[in-house]
Amino acid sequence: MSTHKFREIPHISLDLLRKLVSELPGDEIKRLPVEKLPECIPEDIVEEAPYYSRAAVENLIMAANAYHLSMRMRLQRAVGDEVIAAIDHAHHAGASATVRVFRTKVLELIAARQHAARGEGKTDMAQYAAHIKRLNDLLIDVRTEQANTLRMQRLLEANMPADPALRPTVARAEAQLGRAVTEVEQLLGQFFTARLQLVRQEMSRKRMQVEAMVEKRETLRLQLQMLNKELGEMSGGLFSRALRSRQNKAQKEQIQAQIVRLVTDLKTTEVAISETDLTRWLDAVVDASLHRQAREFLRELLVKSRTLLYSLLNHYCIAQEDAARQIASNPFIQVEPKDAIRYMLKSEEFILKYFARKREQASAWLSNVAQVRMDDLDSLERDLIHELRRSLKR
Incomplete structure (x- = not known):
């Protein structure tokens, strides 16, 4: 040769x-x-x-x-030294221990989902949730590294030497960084896709529980109205003074005991939604919405997921205000139109606070040179608020 x-x-x-x-x-x-x-x-x-x-x-x-x-x-x-450091980084870009562990766990999650879809394994939501939590714990580090790699790629693009003898070294390093960025971005897209699919299932089940609770609450409210009416009639002039004595007292005690049971039944039907749950769901929706690959692939799923999220967020705000007003002593009060507006504003406030925290936490991987910019986050925040208002007015 x-x-x-x-x-x-x-x-x-x-x-x-x-x-x-x-x-x-x-x-x-x-x-x-x-x-x-x-x-x-x-x-x-x-x-x-x-x-x-x-x-x-x-x-x-x-x-x-x-x-x-x-x-x-x-x-x-x-x-200069900064460009040299970027060239050195290109040799191991996308191959750090954090990215390797993240890639392994994402592929494990996808494989488990595929096995379950083929009937080769059971759908264990608790196991999925634990797996996603481990991935979420790695996510900030992966994104920070990704943003740093992208910054270095842009640095090499902007500092390509004119000397033909030097140019190939910088060009090769720039290409290596570009491949690493693409590979990690695809990996993030796979994770955001799998996570949103699982979160949508979780929110759907929670929404069904809420609807069942609302239906039961209405049934209990009607029963309470009948019992209150019966108590009112017993306290009026429909009974003779003699009849109101012992028999009337026993009936009142029986009705009051029924009311206590109704209140107890209602408490057992309450659907728990925590701030942690809402933040997890928002993370899944926001990250998938901001990621170009995932956003295109999940367009329809994102619409359904956002609608579910708005409904559950509104229920959470209602439950929080009810608890603050200690409404459990009389849990059958119907929501008035003016109250519905207040709950919508509280839902908006939750989203605004979420995005404020997101900006602070994401400063390491959100920048003008990153794949996801601060402007993208601002735009998505406005979109979610607009959709929230529209969904809660229907």
Whole structure:
């Protein structure tokens, strides 16, 4: 195999170099162009060469190291330390321990969902929730690293040297960073997709529980009205004074006991929705809405998920105000139109506070050079508030 053709290719990869040193004679190895060789050649590659050509391989590695050191010093003088740091980062971009663990767990989650869909495993929502929590714990670090990689890619794009001898090194590093950004962005899209699908199922079940509770509450309210009416009639002039004595007292006690049971029944039908639940659901909706890949793939699911979220958020606000007013002593009060407006405003306030926290927490991965910008977050906040108002007026 002749070495002259390698003058025409832009770069000799490490895998190709391993193949060459195991096949080429020493004279051919000497003629390999050092400027095309990888910057970091492991010393153990010498052991892969035949004994008779190992000296040529050792000399080639020393020549390549000397060449790259010289070029690095020349490049550093031309572009500065920050660009050099970005070039160094390109060698391991997207391969940190955090990203590796995140990728493994995302693929495990997707595989479990696929097995369940094929009937090969059960749908364990508690297990899914625990899995998603572990991924959520890694998410900020993954996004921060992603934003840093993207920033470095943009830095190299803006500082491409004019010197044709230096340009290939920067161009290769910029391309490596770009591939790392794309791969991690696709990974995030897979996670946001799987998470929203699971969250939508969770919200749907919670909404069904709320609707069942509302229906039972209405039934209990009607029963209470009848009992109150009966008590009122017993306290009026419909009974003789003699009849109101012992018999009337026993009937009143019986009705009062029924009322207590109704109130107890109502408390057992309450559907618990916590601020933590709402924040988790909002995270799933917001992240999927902001991610281009997930947003396009989940367009219909996002609409349904947002509608469910608005309904549950409104129920949460009603429950919070009821608790604050200690309405449990008389839990059958119907919501007046003016109260509905107040609950809508409280729902808006929850979303506004959520986005304020989101901006503060996301400062590490939201910027003018990131995939997701602050303007995107602002726009989504306005959209959600608008949709919330429209959904609660129907």
